[in-house]
Amino acid sequence: MASIDDIKEGVSNLLSNLNPNKKTKSKIENIELDIISSKDISRRKSVTNRRTAEGFNIADHAKSEPLIINISVLDNSINYLSNREALISLYDAGDPVAFYYSSRDEYSDVVIEDLRESENYQAENSFRYDITLRKIETSTFNSSTVVVDYKAAKVTSSTKKTTTATNVEATAEEKKKVYDGWGKTIGGGR
Template sequence: MSFLNMLKDYLLQDKGNSFINDIPVNVISEKSRSLPVSVTSKRVENGFNITDTTRKEQQIINITVVDNSSQYLINRENLEKLLEKGELVTFYFNHRDVYENMVIENIEEIESKDQKNGFTFYITLRQVLVVELSESDVKVDYKKTGSSGGAKTRNTAKIKSPTTAEVKKVNEVDSTILNRASDSIF
């Protein structure tokens, strides 16, 4: 763990702060995490269904945020901008969990007569897998396969490391969170 991450963790330790990028979502009444798996079933000769494959899907996080801060209108506007742009976000939950490569899939806003200066949001975050396509030449012994033709090209997808621009963006968010946390402590 880097020194910056340790310092950020220390400053946020007793605060119970949560953030979506640098937007504070401090009062979270609920958080649920779903780790779905797709399961395929096929019917066989005697009419029985068998399950032959499973595939891990992207995780989904649902949070309920009650924003009664003095900046609740600005926070709402910033969350809506992230939703419209479809930008990748990082969700920091109560100094405990960090979820990267997430996108805001849905924001449901609730207003009530009891909550005059603030909003309640139901926010759905979905994990995005970043892949990179690459091509490679495959050498095939055509006598063994019984086919003809030249070299075949196979496309494959690989999960890639973050680019320097992505790393820089995350570091900027980390430094913003660190600055906010240190300002509120001192």
């Protein structure tokens, strides 16, 4: 038999599915953000300052920078104090997190780069945050094995030219130049 809480949760899910205009709360990981007053996204490219040779593709010299998301949050929920501690913990950890914006946009692998917190004496029991999130681009490494046909290349795998330094005694002429120069500087012109 289902408990009262299970029935309430089921009815709540059913009603939210019936009303497509109802927005769900925005979240950073599992922390609900009560009211997001603004969201700004910055997409940038860095382009070379140097001249490029004629015939080269300019796009080869433009590099996309990570996506930056700035949000302003007003948290006046019942959990505003625990949300504050959780946000600070996520910031301190520096680990990639997920950001969900009103069940419309989802950003994974973002890091909280800046967390500014402000309080207002007129708005008790709430915090205002300005949060900067930076999208972390991950790459994968592909390894490959290169097989060399040494017979076709007409070399063996051990064929390698090595050069080592050897100690050679200075010639009589080199010794004379060194001793003559040393005597003039150290011995005072003998």
